[in-house]
Amino acid sequence: MQDSLQQAREMINEIDAQMAELFEKRMSAVRQVLAYKRKHQLPILDASREQIVIEKGCALIQDPELKPYYEELLIKQMELSRRYQQVLLETK
Numbered sequence: 001m002q003d004s005l006q007q008a009r010e011m012i013n014e015i016d017a018q019m020a021e022l023f024e025k026r027m028s029a030v031r032q033v034l035a036y037k038r039k040h041q042l043p044i045l046d047a048s049r050e051q052i053v054i055e056k057g058c059a060l061i062q063d064p065e066l067k068p069y070y071e072e073l074l075i076k077q078m079e080l081s082r083r084y085q086q087v088l089l090e091t092k
């Protein structure tokens with residue numbers, strides 16, 4: 001039991017490390033999007049793009065039970081992305 005708990009948590013640690021790396025990469029791409037928006041005076045929020053991100057993302061999830069959780073994660077991620085863009089816009 002101890003062993004299987006430890007194994008599962010090690011797997012979670014590895015997955016979290018990969019996700020942290022991907023999160024930084026995503027935010028780097030977000031900075032590039034912001035540079036374009038700044039240049040062309042576009043708003044941070046693009047609701048139609050967010051809908052596409054959600055649809056494409058959820059289509060990648062195999063287990064239907066997990067789809068609503070993943071959708072929530074994507075929504076939160078984009079909210080953070082917009083907050084980050086707002087901070088960059090105000091400070092840099």
Ligand SMILES: C=C(O[C@@H]1C=C(C(=O)O)C=C[C@H]1O)C(=O)O
Pocket residue numbers: 030033044045046047049050053077078081082
């Ligand atoms: C990054 C963008 O800005 C916002 C954040 C998004 C995201 O994090 O995926 C998507 C749409 C926008 O509301 C974008 O327009 O692509």
